[in-house]
Amino acid sequence: MTNSVKQQSGKRTNYRWFVALLFFIIYTIAAADRANLGVALPFIRKDFDMTNAEAGGLVSLFLIAYALIQLPSAWLLSKFGVRKVFPISMILTSIATGLTGTVNSLFALKMCRLTLGLAEGPLPIGVTTTINNWFPSKEKGTASGIFLSAVKFGPVVTPILGAVIISIWGWKEVFIFFAVPGIILSAFWYMLVQNKPSESRFTNQQEVDYIAENENGGNQAKGVTASVEMPLLDKIIRVKEVEQLNTNKDIFKSWNIIGCSLGYCFQLGISSLLLAWIPTYLLVVKNFSIIGMGIVAAAPWVGAVVGNLFGGFLSDRILGRRRKPGMMISSIATAGMMFVLINAPAEPTIFGLLLFLTGVLLNIGFSAYMVYPMSFTAKDKFPTANAIVNMGGQLGGAATPFIAGLLLDSYGWNSVFTFMSIISCLTFIIVLTIAEPLKTVAKK
Numbered sequence: 001m002t003n004s005v006k007q008q009s010g011k012r013t014n015y016r017w018f019v020a021l022l023f024f025i026i027y028t029i030a031a032a033d034r035a036n037l038g039v040a041l042p043f044i045r046k047d048f049d050m051t052n053a054e055a056g057g058l059v060s061l062f063l064i065a066y067a068l069i070q071l072p073s074a075w076l077l078s079k080f081g082v083r084k085v086f087p088i089s090m091i092l093t094s095i096a097t098g099l100t101g102t103v104n105s106l107f108a109l110k111m112c113r114l115t116l117g118l119a120e121g122p123l124p125i126g127v128t129t130t131i132n133n134w135f136p137s138k139e140k141g142t143a144s145g146i147f148l149s150a151v152k153f154g155p156v157v158t159p160i161l162g163a164v165i166i167s168i169w170g171w172k173e174v175f176i177f178f179a180v181p182g183i184i185l186s187a188f189w190y191m192l193v194q195n196k197p198s199e200s201r202f203t204n205q206q207e208v209d210y211i212a213e214n215e216n217g218g219n220q221a222k223g224v225t226a227s228v229e230m231p232l233l234d235k236i237i238r239v240k241e242v243e244q245l246n247t248n249k250d251i252f253k254s255w256n257i258i259g260c261s262l263g264y265c266f267q268l269g270i271s272s273l274l275l276a277w278i279p280t281y282l283l284v285v286k287n288f289s290i291i292g293m294g295i296v297a298a299a300p301w302v303g304a305v306v307g308n309l310f311g312g313f314l315s316d317r318i319l320g321r322r323r324k325p326g327m328m329i330s331s332i333a334t335a336g337m338m339f340v341l342i343n344a345p346a347e348p349t350i351f352g353l354l355l356f357l358t359g360v361l362l363n364i365g366f367s368a369y370m371v372y373p374m375s376f377t378a379k380d381k382f383p384t385a386n387a388i389v390n391m392g393g394q395l396g397g398a399a400t401p402f403i404a405g406l407l408l409d410s411y412g413w414n415s416v417f418t419f420m421s422i423i424s425c426l427t428f429i430i431v432l433t434i435a436e437p438l439k440t441v442a443k444k
């Protein structure tokens with residue numbers, strides 16, 4: 001595509017960072033649309049009687065639908081492109097959110113949560129596909145950190161705004177309030193972001209060439225070597241040559257993809273459990289006020305924003321595009337933090353700081369899960385690889401709130417924190433078994 005901007009010479013444009021800002025804002029709204037149920041749940045249960053397991057199941061309905069729609073979403077995005085599918089998905093997400101605020105029965109509430117999961121499903125693959133198309137290899141981790149910080153920034157905003165809205169109006173108004181911004185932002189995405197930087201009127205040829213430098217098939221076949229020598233670390237994390245995955249069959253057979261998906265399953269499961277149950281824990285166990293709950297419940301997600309941004313910078317710049325160390329640091333540190341939280345005092349400042357630290361440590365490795373398949377998967381097949389990783393994560397996210405409800409009904413809160421510690425240790429073991437693909441070779 002030739003346009004006036006591309007014909008100009010001179011300094012390279014940096015429009016890709018505006019694209020990053022836009023998907024950060026949009027996904028913050030999308031993340032808030034899913035997070036608002038956790039804030040409203042204690043008040044919903046006053047209108048609709050349910051056990052802890054049933055409440056956890058309500059949270060899981062969204063994530064089950066969200067997980068199952070990942071592979072169909074990959075097909076839609078591959079066929080029609082991010083520019084068309086992404087804004088439609090966001091509009092449907094906003095409609096489903098608004099309808100949640102109109103329900104008068106538990107069945108209707110469940111249907112709205114299922115619809116929300118189906119509507120929102122294409123969004124994460126749309127963002128990661130955009131990152132894969134719009135950023136060179138050395139910036140993919142940072143861009144993924146920005147995306148995942150949006151996933152966690154939504155829950156920063158939600159408890160605070162949700163608590164205020166509930167205090168003034170009620171829980172239904174929370175969903176109506178959050179439905180509006182996504183519709184407006186969808187129009188901005190359609191007008192301002194093309195599927196590829198070469199198609200955008202806002203990028204010049206220098207930026208297109210800069211992005212393409214490490215992304216074409218020839219460079220992938222040759223591989224991308226680390227910019228920093230770390231022989232001992234490379235031995236621990238199993239750095240090796242990995243064959244490029246060029247077909248869906250290759251992707252489904254790859255233990256590296258499956259192992260990455262399983263690790264993400266457990267880690268996102270912990271994040272989902274905290275999102276669903278921490279507001280209730282603060283109100284029921286720690287006896288915080290509604291406003292106090294809103295402020296402290298935001299702490300882990302403030303930490304998550306910091307953790308995601310730092311994790312992306314860590315893997316791109318400090319660790320020379322190594323992805324596994326961040327995953328390993330997150331899993332083992334999170335396991336330890338669960339036992340700290342069990343014994344934490346009910347003082348809001350101290351508990352808030354501990355939740356903040358938990359958010360930082362849990363999320364240092366999250367961007368690595370998103371970036372990991374990019375280096376050894378052909379670009380046109382990346383949506384499928386990403387769908388498998390994200391589907392595993394969302395299935396974990398769907399299971400853990402329900403499992404937590406079962407544990408609460410039978411054993412209490414200590415068992416919930418112990419459960420999170422155990423699955424975080426399992427993550428560490430699984431991540432050890434996958435390769436660190438710093439160099440990709442053509443499939444023989």
